[in-house]
Every structure is written in structure tokens, then in C-alpha cells.
Amino acid sequence: MKELLRKGYDPLIVDDLSEGHAEAVPPDRLHRFSLSDTGELRAFLEREEVDAVIHFAAHCYVGESMEDPLKYYRNNAANALNLLEETVRAGVRRFVFSSTCATYGEPRRLPLREDHPQDPVNVYGDTKLVVEKMLRALDRSHRFRSISLRYFNASGADPEGELGEDHHPETHLIPLVLQVALGQRDEIRIFGDDYDTPDGTCIRDYIHVVDLAAAHIRALEYLDAGGETDAFNVGTGNGFSVREVVDAARRITGHPIPALVDPRRPGDPAELVAESTKIREKLGWEPRFTAAEEIIRTAWEWHRNHPDGYTD
Numbered sequence: 001m002k003e004l005l006r007k008g009y010d011p012l013i014v015d016d017l018s019e020g021h022a023e024a025v026p027p028d029r030l031h032r033f034s035l036s037d038t039g040e041l042r043a044f045l046e047r048e049e050v051d052a053v054i055h056f057a058a059h060c061y062v063g064e065s066m067e068d069p070l071k072y073y074r075n076n077a078a079n080a081l082n083l084l085e086e087t088v089r090a091g092v093r094r095f096v097f098s099s100t101c102a103t104y105g106e107p108r109r110l111p112l113r114e115d116h117p118q119d120p121v122n123v124y125g126d127t128k129l130v131v132e133k134m135l136r137a138l139d140r141s142h143r144f145r146s147i148s149l150r151y152f153n154a155s156g157a158d159p160e161g162e163l164g165e166d167h168h169p170e171t172h173l174i175p176l177v178l179q180v181a182l183g184q185r186d187e188i189r190i191f192g193d194d195y196d197t198p199d200g201t202c203i204r205d206y207i208h209v210v211d212l213a214a215a216h217i218r219a220l221e222y223l224d225a226g227g228e229t230d231a232f233n234v235g236t237g238n239g240f241s242v243r244e245v246v247d248a249a250r251r252i253t254g255h256p257i258p259a260l261v262d263p264r265r266p267g268d269p270a271e272l273v274a275e276s277t278k279i280r281e282k283l284g285w286e287p288r289f290t291a292a293e294e295i296i297r298t299a300w301e302w303h304r305n306h307p308d309g310y311t312d
């Protein structure tokens, strides 16, 4: 939202606030309803003369998606279908979709390139792949242009200190580590230190939210300029292990951050790192935040100024 406003767009938000925080967005731009509400959605798209859609809304917990798969297919796939039907009907021709590296499944080669087979190992990843497939089909049937952005691990916070991460429950490594530094948790639990990686812990590609936001603007500009339907990884191409993240957080917070090692979790690949050449070359995107310390520093600033997250 901040980045869109800075670039001169006139963005509106549709969110049912099942997870999000009203406080994170300007109140006059928030429209509170669910994508399952076809009537509201249709009226909104017509009334507001929407000319582009960025589709972020989804349920996002991998573990929960395995325990309650239909909840995920309903919201992430069926409600996305609803949105797509109404978007096509309203004549909107630009669509940017929050996809995920979880659509690749277990890596067969690294770094992950966009043409790596998509074979998700969890329901969450599968629901996102379903939407990518709908978008590819709509391109063929209706010349409906879209960009799927396959995020790696979104992280960090607004460097101006206004926006940060606040999930319930929190499952992301960096906020969890920072909650230990704030005294809200006793220790960080590392799931497995016997992986085939240099320090034995899992390696992930952390993409700063500012860089992620910039990728969406690039995708809109690309579609505006007549770009074709496509999918892009959004990652820096640098992987950090869990231990490297914890060590960087110790340096930045000055807190010892005790860590305990638990057994591996099923379905956690040893390494997920993006090949990011395609987005750099085709969309002209470059990440600004490439070091773990830089990313964690912005998150730390937000967490220590908002130890209880958003007030709502």
C-alpha cells in the first residue's frame, strides 16, 4: 500500500480482516468483506472502476493446510476463482498474484528456477499452484494477463517503522527469534540440525518486504507495457541457514537468544533458494536488502517499538 501510494497509484484494499490488521492501512482505503461475497465483490469492482488487481488474500499456514485441507482449497482456490470470475467480468485486465516457492515442492536442483517442476508437497502450495493454473488457462481463453510472483520467505519490516509482521500464531523464524530477544519466549526451537547443509540447519531465501513490494510495482508496470502472462521468483538468491539467522539476531539485539534443537519437521526441504535472474532481467528488479543483518535490523526496530504487535 505504502509503495503503491508513493508511486502515484490510487490503491484500495479488500480484506475481511480474518488475519490482517486494520491499523496497517489507511481507514478510508479499507473495504471489509470476504472474497467469497460475490455480491460485494461485483459491486466493488464496478463502483470503484478497478483497473488492476493484486491478489494477496489467502490462508497461509502450511501445517494447518495439511490438517484442514478443505479450508485451504475453499479460501485459496475457490475464493480466488470467485475473484477471477468477477475480475474478468468487470473487464479488469491486469492481475498480480501472490504465489509461493512452496509450489515447487522438494527441490530437484538448486537454486530453484521458474522452470523447475511444480510438485507441491503440502496443501497450501497446491492451492497456490491451482491459482497459477487458472491464470495460465485464462490467458489462453481470454488473453487475461497476469503475473504470478513466487515469494520466498517474506521478512523484515518497513524501514520507516510504521509497518511490521504480526501473525497469530507466529510461525516465521525472524519474528520468533525477536520475540525471544524481547523476553516473550524462552528460547528458539530449531527443527533439525542434521541436514546436508554447512551447519546442519535448513537454508532459506529471505526476501525483504520492501523488495517484495517493489516487485509488485514492477509486475504492474510490465503488464501495463504489454507484458505477457508469466511467473517470477521473488528471492535474493542468497540463502541463510537457521543458525545464521539466529546468530545475526544475536549480534543485532545484543541478546543471547537461547536455541534448542528439536527433531526435523516432516516436509521441510534442506534448502530453498531462488534463482532470481529472470525477474532481474525481465522486470528490471533488484533487491536492496541482501544481508541477513539488514533484514533483521528493520524487523527488530519494529518489534521493539511494537512488542505486542498491532493493537487491534
Ligand SMILES: NC(=O)c1ccc[n+]([C@@H]2O[C@H](COP(=O)([O-])OP(=O)(O)OC[C@H]3O[C@@H](n4cnc5c(N)ncnc54)[C@H](O)[C@@H]3O)[C@@H](O)[C@H]2O)c1
Pocket (backbone or CB within 6 Å): 014, 015, 016, 017, 018, 019, 020, 021, 033, 034, 035, 036, 055, 056, 057, 058, 059, 060, 075, 079, 098, 099, 100, 101, 150, 151, 152, 153, 154, 155
Ligand atoms: N509471508 C510469506 O513468507 C509468504 C510467502 C509466500 C507467499 N505468501 C503469500 O503472500 C500473501 C500474503 O501473505 P502474508 O504473510 O501477508 O499473510 P497474511 O495472513 O498477513 O495476509 C493475508 C490477508 O488476506 C486476508 N484474507 C484471507 N482470506 C480472505 C478472504 N477470503 N477475503 C478477504 N480477505 C482475506 C487476511 O485477513 C489477511 O489480511 C498470501 O497470499 C501468502 O500465501 C506469503
